[in-house]
Every structure is written in structure tokens, then in C-alpha cells.
Amino acid sequence: MDPMSDLGTALRELAGRQQPIDGSDAADLWSRGKQRVRRRRAIGAAVAAIVVAAVGLGAVLVPEPAVVMPAGEVHKPAYPERIYPASRWLATTKDHPLGQVAVVIPSYRGNKSSVYAISATTGEYRYLDLPGWVEGSHVSLAPDGKHLAYWTTGRTTQAPYPDPILNPVGKGEAIAGVAIYDTVTGKVQRTPLPTPHGMSDEPVYWVNNATMWFGDWRLQNRHSAKMVRSLSISVGRPEPLQIRDSALAGTSGNLNSNGTFSLSEDGQQTWEQVAAPGSIDPGFFEARPAVRLPVRLPEKHADGPVATYDYVATAGTRVVVVVDSTPSMSSPVLVGDIDKNGAVKTLDFVGDRFQEADVVGWRDASTLLAYGRDRHGAILAAVDVPTRKLTVLTRSISGWSPDMSPARDVLAQGLVTGLRPPEPMDPRLRNGLIAGGGLVLAGAVLVLVRRRRRA
Incomplete structure (x- = not known):
């Protein structure tokens, strides 16, 4: 028997038994296919919606920042x-004081100052x-570095001042107290x-x-304020803080960071200082002869010849000033000699582009x-006023803030x-990613299970 003949016979018999395709079955198959596609799309859309919702929920439900930085080896103060920016999610000192502090820096924790x-x-x-x-x-x-002073709110005898410039608190409250935080305890x-x-x-x-001093624009009424040089506060004693008004109440000028008051007598050009740097007795004020500063600055000052001063202080027979250079914000430091008549003829720049x-x-x-800032970036510098020499002490990776406060003794x-x-x-972001990843995995498992059940 010829094998090829047998194969041909078998194929003809098989072809004879094959039924023609029914058109109605084809239409039903197409309909079921479309339903399956729509079902898969719906499942995918639902999973995507759940993921988006989970990410949004994770972004809203933010836990208390509590990342603790490992402390380094203990060393002398x-x-x-180098000073680095701190993450917004570092822990606080609420449960564990930090101890003696080298510097404090304003920043943001979470979304708050x-x-x-x-x-x-x-x-x-x-x-x-x-x-x-x-x-x-x-x-x-x-x-x-063992105590920190800061302002608190409190009661006022009348309505709080409404002007947000002089009263930064607002919302019916005002600065009405001072607090001293012990960094050790x-x-x-x-x-x-x-x-x-x-x-x-x-x-x-x-x-x-x-002992600390501060000057204050004490708000006299709802429409005006008066500069008051007042209040010295003693800390570190069991009794309440001692407060004394200074003899300079009612004067106007600037409280310098060396513990002296610079009182403007003639616009921005004539200044008188009272109190010596480091004076211990808050009731003791030593008047000094008025210092007359130049109306014009050295020619190489790029912001123009007319001088206004942000800071004025004397050290022996020399005066050190910081020039107000708004809007350029260059604000250089200059040092000059005071003659016997109290006049400063010239002011010289300190440092190279400081x-x-x-x-x-x-x-x-x-x-x-x-x-300040030199050609290489933000720095903390020491200016030796007698020699006009500038020494860079530290460089700050995070820049600096006008309210950055170092511990002078530690430095x-x-x-x-x-x-x-x-x-x-x-x-x-972390919570959103975790929640979203978990739901994506759950959605994938759900799809696989449904496919197996329909197989």
C-alpha cells in the first residue's frame, strides 16, 4: 500500500467532516474580545487611580520629622x-538637649520657620x-553657647499694634515677652x-x-512707635529675670553688636557712641565724642560716592563701618582713623572683595x-581694626543668614x-512611593488572578 495514497485519503476524509464557520459565532467572538479589552482598561484605570490617590495621601500624611544625626566623637568646645544646610526632616531637641552649642542658624523644618x-x-x-x-x-x-534668647507672645494692656512691619506676629497677638532657653538642660x-x-x-x-541688651521700637499707640533703648536681663539665677530700663530711653540710633549704641545726630554722617564694649554693669554708660564720617566713599566703591552707613563702631582711635549699598547689596567693610577733632577723613576697604x-x-x-562673601564664597571673617587685616575663619556651605548667631567664646x-x-x-515622597509601589503590586496580583480564573 502506498503511504502517500493513504495520507491523501485521510486528509480528504478530514476535510469532508469540517463544518463551515458560522457568521454569528464570529460576531460573538468579536463582541467578547471588545468586552475583554474594556475590562482590562477599566482595571488598569482603577489601579492607576488608586496609585495616584495613595501618592497624594502619602504626601499629606507627613510624619513628625525625627531623623537623628549620629553624634561625632566628643571633643573640646x-x-x-564648614557649616552645612540642615535637612528639614532632622529631629529636634524636644526629648534630648543638644548641650553646648557653637552656632544657631535660622532655617525651615518641615514647612515652618x-x-x-x-x-x-x-x-x-x-x-x-x-x-x-x-x-x-x-x-x-x-x-x-549655653543660653539662647528669643521672643515670645503675651498679653498687651491694650489692642496689639496692627501694622505687620512693626508687629510681625499679627492675628491679634504681639511680641510681649522674652525667653531664655538653656541648651544644656x-x-x-x-x-x-x-x-x-x-x-x-x-x-x-x-x-x-x-546679661543681654536690646533696643526696641516700643509701640506707643496704634499709629506710631518710639525707639527705646531699654532692658538688660540677667540669666542663670533662680529668681526671675531682672529687667532694667537704660538711661538712653527715647533716643534713636543703632544698637551695635559690640554692645555700644550709635546715635545719629546729623542724618547718617555724625555718630556718637555710648557704653564700652563688654561693659558688665548694664546701668553704666560712657559717652564718647561724636564721630563725623565722610559724606563720600573711596572712588573704587562701585555703588556711587554718597555714603550711608548700616553699622558704626569705634575701637581706640579707629572707626569701623559697614556701608549700606542697597540695592546692590555689596555692603563692604571699611576702617578709618579718627583725628583729634572727631573727624574721619578717609575710609579704607578691608579684605579682597569682602x-x-x-x-x-x-x-x-x-x-x-x-x-560676608569674598571671591570664593560665603565666609566668617575676623577684622583686626588696628591693622585693617582680614582673616577668614570658616567657610559656610549653606551661605549665611543675618540672624545666624555664633557663640563668640566657642569661636x-x-x-x-x-x-x-x-x-x-x-x-x-517616601510615603507616597511606598504606598504607590504596594498598590501597583497589589493591582498586578489582582490582574493575574482574574486572568487565571477566566482561563
């Missing part, structure tokens, strides 16, 4: 050579827990400062580790400390390399 500090002995970064702090207002660190000592309409947010200067200066204090009677003890704080992921 020292100031960090805050202040972080760097330990003087371990280099650890943490945000400070300051109960009652007027958010965004000035803070000031004592020279030894975490305890807070509060003192009310009752006034009719509140107080303005002015910087505080620590004369020493127990600009955008912001005075932070005096290390001693002749050395000015200032943050004088020396420098340390410092630590870089951790940079954790934003918990809103």
Missing part, C-alpha cells in the same frame, strides 16, 4: 570650619525646640514684657554670659567678627573640621 544648632562638642545638628517662639523672629546665642525661663501694644522684633546682644558683610559681634576690643577656642548632617528623603 570648638567652632566648625525654625532654628537649627550645631553642637560645640560633638558636631551634631538638631533643630531647637523653643516653646512659644515667635516664628521667624530674632534669636541670639550667648557667648558660651533644655529648660526655658520666660519673662513677660508688658506694653500697651506690643514690641518690635529687634536683635538681642549678649554683653556677657549673664562684601555683603553682616556684623555678628566682637571677639575682643579690637577684632570685629562678620559674615575663640578654635576650629574643628565638623560633620556633614544626613540628607534623608522627604517623608512625603
Whole structure:
């Protein structure tokens, strides 16, 4: 028997048994296919919607920032050579005080204004827990880094001042108290400062580790304010903080960061200083002869010849000034000699392109400390007024802020390399990614299960 003949016979028989395709079955098949496609699209859209909702929910439900930076090895108190920006998600000192602090820096924690500090002995970064702090207002660190002064709200004898420029609190409240935070124990000592309409947010200067001064635009009524040089506060004692009005109440001028008051007598050109740097007795004020400053600056000053001054202080027979260079913001530091008649004929620039200066204090009677910027970036520098020499002490990776407050005594003890704080992921993004990833996985499993059931 021929195999090929048998194969041909079998194929013909098979072809004869094959039924023609029914057109109605083809239409039903097409309909079922379209339904399956629509079902898959619906499942995919549902999974995508769930993922989007989960990501949004994770962005809203932000946990309390609590990333703790590991402390470095304990060393003698020292100031960090490098200052880094702190993550918004670092922990606070609420449950564990940081101890002696080298510097405090305004920043943001989460979405709110805050202040972080760097330990003087371990280099650890943490945000400070300051109960009652007027958010965004000035803070000031004592020279030894163990106390921090900050403003609080409180009661006023009349309605709070409505002007947001002079009253930064608003919402029917005003600055009406001062608090001293102990960086070692975490305890807070509060003192009310009752006034009719509140107080303005002015910087505080620590004369020493127990006494601080501040000037204040005390709000006299709802339409005016009066500059008052007032209030010295003693800390570190069991009794309430002692407050004394100064003999300069009612005068106008600038409170310098070296503990002197510069009083403008003739516009911006003639200045008189009272009180000596480092004076211990807050009731003692030593008047000094008026200093007449030049109306014009050196020709190489790029902002024009007419001078206005942001800061004026004397050291012996020399005067140091910071020039107001708005809107260019160059703000250079200049030093000049005072003649026997109190006149300053010329002012010389300090440093090589040292600009955008912001005075932070005096290390001693002749050395000015200032943050600023040179050709290489942000720096903390020491200006030796007698020799006009500028020495770069530290460079800041995060730049600097006008409210950045160093511990002068810690800075004088020396420098340390410092630590870089951790940079954790934003918990809103992390939570969203975790939730979204979990739901994507759940959706994929659901699709596979449904496919198997229909197989």
C-alpha cells in the first residue's frame, strides 16, 4: 500500500467532516474580545487611580520629622570650619538637649520657620525646640553657647499694634515677652514684657554670659512707635529675670553688636557712641565724642560716592563701618582713623572683595567678627581694626543668614573640621512611593488572578 495514497485519503476524509464557520459565532467572538479589552482598561484605570490617590495621601500624611544625626566623637568646645544646610526632616531637641552649642542658624523644618544648632562638642545638628517662639523672629546665642534668647507672645494692656512691619506676629497677638532657653538642660525661663501694644522684633546682644541688651521700637499707640533703648536681663539665677530700663530711653540710633549704641545726630554722617564694649554693669554708660564720617566713599566703591552707613563702631582711635549699598547689596567693610577733632577723613576697604558683610559681634576690643562673601564664597571673617587685616575663619556651605548667631567664646577656642548632617528623603515622597509601589503590586496580583480564573 502506498503511504502517500493513504495520507491523501485521510486528509480528504478530514476535510469532508469540517463544518463551515458560522457568521454569528464570529460576531460573538468579536463582541467578547471588545468586552475583554474594556475590562482590562477599566482595571488598569482603577489601579492607576488608586496609585495616584495613595501618592497624594502619602504626601499629606507627613510624619513628625525625627531623623537623628549620629553624634561625632566628643571633643573640646570648638567652632566648625564648614557649616552645612540642615535637612528639614532632622529631629529636634524636644526629648534630648543638644548641650553646648557653637552656632544657631535660622532655617525651615518641615514647612515652618525654625532654628537649627550645631553642637560645640560633638558636631551634631538638631533643630531647637523653643516653646512659644515667635516664628521667624530674632534669636541670639550667648557667648558660651549655653543660653539662647528669643521672643515670645503675651498679653498687651491694650489692642496689639496692627501694622505687620512693626508687629510681625499679627492675628491679634504681639511680641510681649522674652525667653531664655538653656541648651544644656533644655529648660526655658520666660519673662513677660508688658506694653500697651506690643514690641518690635529687634536683635538681642549678649554683653556677657549673664546679661543681654536690646533696643526696641516700643509701640506707643496704634499709629506710631518710639525707639527705646531699654532692658538688660540677667540669666542663670533662680529668681526671675531682672529687667532694667537704660538711661538712653527715647533716643534713636543703632544698637551695635559690640554692645555700644550709635546715635545719629546729623542724618547718617555724625555718630556718637555710648557704653564700652563688654561693659558688665548694664546701668553704666560712657559717652564718647561724636564721630563725623565722610559724606563720600573711596572712588573704587562701585555703588556711587554718597555714603550711608548700616553699622558704626569705634575701637581706640579707629572707626569701623559697614556701608549700606542697597540695592546692590555689596555692603563692604571699611576702617578709618579718627583725628583729634572727631573727624574721619578717609575710609579704607578691608579684605579682597569682602562684601555683603553682616556684623555678628566682637571677639575682643579690637577684632570685629562678620559674615560676608569674598571671591570664593560665603565666609566668617575676623577684622583686626588696628591693622585693617582680614582673616577668614570658616567657610559656610549653606551661605549665611543675618540672624545666624555664633557663640563668640566657642569661636575663640578654635576650629574643628565638623560633620556633614544626613540628607534623608522627604517623608512625603517616601510615603507616597511606598504606598504607590504596594498598590501597583497589589493591582498586578489582582490582574493575574482574574486572568487565571477566566482561563
